Amino acid sequence: MTTKKLGRQTVAFASPPSIAGFASVVGKKEGDGPLAASFDHVEQDDSFGEKTWEKAESAMQRLALSAALDKAKQSASAMDYIFAGDLLNQCIGSGFAVRGQDVPFYGLYGACSTMAESLSLAAMMLDGGFGEWAAAMTSSHFCSAERQYRTPLEYGGQRTPTAQWTVTGAGAVILARAGDGPYVTHATTGKIVDKGIKDANNMGGAMAPAAYATIKAHLEDTRRKPSFYDLIVTGDLGKLGSEIVRDFFHRDGMDLKNYGDCGLLIYDLEGQDVHCGGSGCGCSAAVLAGYLLNGLRAGRWKNLLFCGTGALLSPTSVQQGESIPCICHAVAISAQK
Amino acid sequence: MTTKKLGRQTVAFASPPSIAGFASVVGKKEGDGPLAASFDHVEQDDSFGEKTWEKAESAMQRLALSAALDKAKQSASAMDYIFAGDLLNQCIGSGFAVRGQDVPFYGLYGACSTMAESLSLAAMMLDGGFGEWAAAMTSSHFCSAERQYRTPLEYGGQRTPTAQWTVTGAGAVILARAGDGPYVTHATTGKIVDKGIKDANNMGGAMAPAAYATIKAHLEDTRRKPSFYDLIVTGDLGKLGSEIVRDFFHRDGMDLKNYGDCGLLIYDLEGQDVHCGGSGCGCSAAVLAGYLLNGLRAGRWKNLLFCGTGALLSPTSVQQGESIPCICHAVAISAQK
Numbered sequence: 001m002t003t004k005k006l007g008r009q010t011v012a013f014a015s016p017p018s019i020a021g022f023a024s025v026v027g028k029k030e031g032d033g034p035l036a037a038s039f040d041h042v043e044q045d046d047s048f049g050e051k052t053w054e055k056a057e058s059a060m061q062r063l064a065l066s067a068a069l070d071k072a073k074q075s076a077s078a079m080d081y082i083f084a085g086d087l088l089n090q091c092i093g094s095g096f097a098v099r100g101q102d103v104p105f106y107g108l109y110g111a112c113s114t115m116a117e118s119l120s121l122a123a124m125m126l127d128g129g130f131g132e133w134a135a136a137m138t139s140s141h142f143c144s145a146e147r148q149y150r151t152p153l154e155y156g157g158q159r160t161p162t163a164q165w166t167v168t169g170a171g172a173v174i175l176a177r178a179g180d181g182p183y184v185t186h187a188t189t190g191k192i193v194d195k196g197i198k199d200a201n202n203m204g205g206a207m208a209p210a211a212y213a214t215i216k217a218h219l220e221d222t223r224r225k226p227s228f229y230d231l232i233v234t235g236d237l238g239k240l241g242s243e244i245v246r247d248f249f250h251r252d253g254m255d256l257k258n259y260g261d262c263g264l265l266i267y268d269l270e271g272q273d274v275h276c277g278g279s280g281c282g283c284s285a286a287v288l289a290g291y292l293l294n295g296l297r298a299g300r301w302k303n304l305l306f307c308g309t310g311a312l313l314s315p316t317s318v319q320q321g322e323s324i325p326c327i328c329h330a331v332a333i334s335a336q337k
Numbered sequence: 338m339t340t341k342k343l344g345r346q347t348v349a350f351a352s353p354p355s356i357a358g359f360a361s362v363v364g365k366k367e368g369d370g371p372l373a374a375s376f377d378h379v380e381q382d383d384s385f386g387e388k389t390w391e392k393a394e395s396a397m398q399r400l401a402l403s404a405a406l407d408k409a410k411q412s413a414s415a416m417d418y419i420f421a422g423d424l425l426n427q428c429i430g431s432g433f434a435v436r437g438q439d440v441p442f443y444g445l446y447g448a449c450s451t452m453a454e455s456l457s458l459a460a461m462m463l464d465g466g467f468g469e470w471a472a473a474m475t476s477s478h479f480c481s482a483e484r485q486y487r488t489p490l491e492y493g494g495q496r497t498p499t500a501q502w503t504v505t506g507a508g509a510v511i512l513a514r515a516g517d518g519p520y521v522t523h524a525t526t527g528k529i530v531d532k533g534i535k536d537a538n539n540m541g542g543a544m545a546p547a548a549y550a551t552i553k554a555h556l557e558d559t560r561r562k563p564s565f566y567d568l569i570v571t572g573d574l575g576k577l578g579s580e581i582v583r584d585f586f587h588r589d590g591m592d593l594k595n596y597g598d599c600g601l602l603i604y605d606l607e608g609q610d611v612h613c614g615g616s617g618c619g620c621s622a623a624v625l626a627g628y629l630l631n632g633l634r635a636g637r638w639k640n641l642l643f644c645g646t647g648a649l650l651s652p653t654s655v656q657q658g659e660s661i662p663c664i665c666h667a668v669a670i671s672a673q674k
Contacts, residue, residue, distance in 0.1 A: 004466045004467055005468055014466075051657075081526060088653070090650065090654075092651045095649035096659070100529075104527065105526070106445070107445060107447050107454070107664075109444040109445060109446040110444050117443060124461070128467065129465065130341055131348075190441065191441055191442060192437075192438070312427065312428070312429070312432035313429070316425070317429045320388075320389050325432050325433060327442060
């Protein structure tokens, strides 16, 4: 068997796995935003009936998985693998969501790139011949993230203008080795990029160079032009970060006309007081497993480049004066093989 | 292409990836233990010349990677992927170790199962045709783990009799699609097992049922008997946990005569005041990339079943009264294909 690699970072799937089901679950604020109609489930009570925010996050991930499985007409027991991760310390959002599913599980940590990371690895597993079905999922919750990364909600801390709002949301995607699409055709694995930014309230700016590097590598590896894609979408760069990506490509003589960011799509930036936009693993996960895949199924787009962006910092690394290592994984999804 | 799955949880590699290099780096206490001679590097100063324990942990992982690459006669730039993770919040041990390597990176969170998880996924990538070279690595550091999971070192907290000692150590393994072995022949992906144990100072006991479940699944899926393996070795169950695994198999009418645990191998339990033995991602990683693979290369063993065991708890989940979800991934390694 020859390697399926194109260039340094991209693989082209010989038998592109099919997206058999997908589902998104979000909280109240996301349900008040412009993409409300695209989510499978909008919960008005952000506790999701649980006693803690961390358990609420797990509940949300379980709901997304269950709804995605229903849409794929499969039970969890049909899954060969679940790939999942989240932002919580020791990824308890995912660990406790997967507990009880009785499915072989690989835990991931890719910060907000997790939806793209899990989808990449799930697609590789199936194309590699290691199973027939796989689930990829992730979540974030505003309340669990705020108290872990910043301050307890009760503190009422002020946010800087470059800050983003952690999405309360989860997304799950069910992949099958055979099916009628949409198909995951390529995966471009990110390298860590760290341009020395130390401001944890400017994660969009920190992550933008990683997004640029991965999109550029993808285009070079596949010899595709940006115009091949109806939409190139990053995970959660927000207003500032996505402008930086545009600027980088502009300097290269390429104007990305078909470029968007899940962190900008999910909220009304003017009306919802979210400063630079949405962030968190759940941001790109809920937008992919809602607005984007629905649009692809409906024929609105044919080819999509989904680029999950993650900032691999921790409160400890910030306190120790470290800059922010960032990563971006890209997944090409097409209506046709 | 037909699927390579055997049963529910195991894959058999069509072209078993070859272990081209491996290296282990440990701290002073591990260097005073019975496996001292098997480690590539024993550092007398557990700070590894860094200002913080977290940075020391990253430095250790970098050292292990660099030494493993040297032994494989490869540069980092030859690697198609690095798979790595660790115990620190947001896996900063790995994130900051991989920063600067300029290699496509997938971050993992499998707690102390990470060496087996990373090795499984790296092997799948190569056998799946997605690259020629991959690195798998992980680390743990007593001082960074103590202050994150338990109490600051300065507090001088007493340990319960079932407690284990987090290994200061890192291991890295370089896999190649072609080579003269040893070979990764099978991977058995774990499911989460949670038998309701809530005592975070008895992680060996909590993880034992997961280890038992995965070893049993591996034996059933491959139709191998325990005696096929010269050594079946779990990651860090320690004294209590490994006795539970023995008991479980005994009840099934199987006496595991060739069974060991990295947490028991790495320290002198009588002389080193480590209670139930070693633990942490670095425990199984350093023992695999030291004692075990050296022994396999030297002809001491022919077939090894390496079973990484992880407790997917967090201090938050413990405080919230949750029991401990556990997982075990197994990798079969043979001197011959």
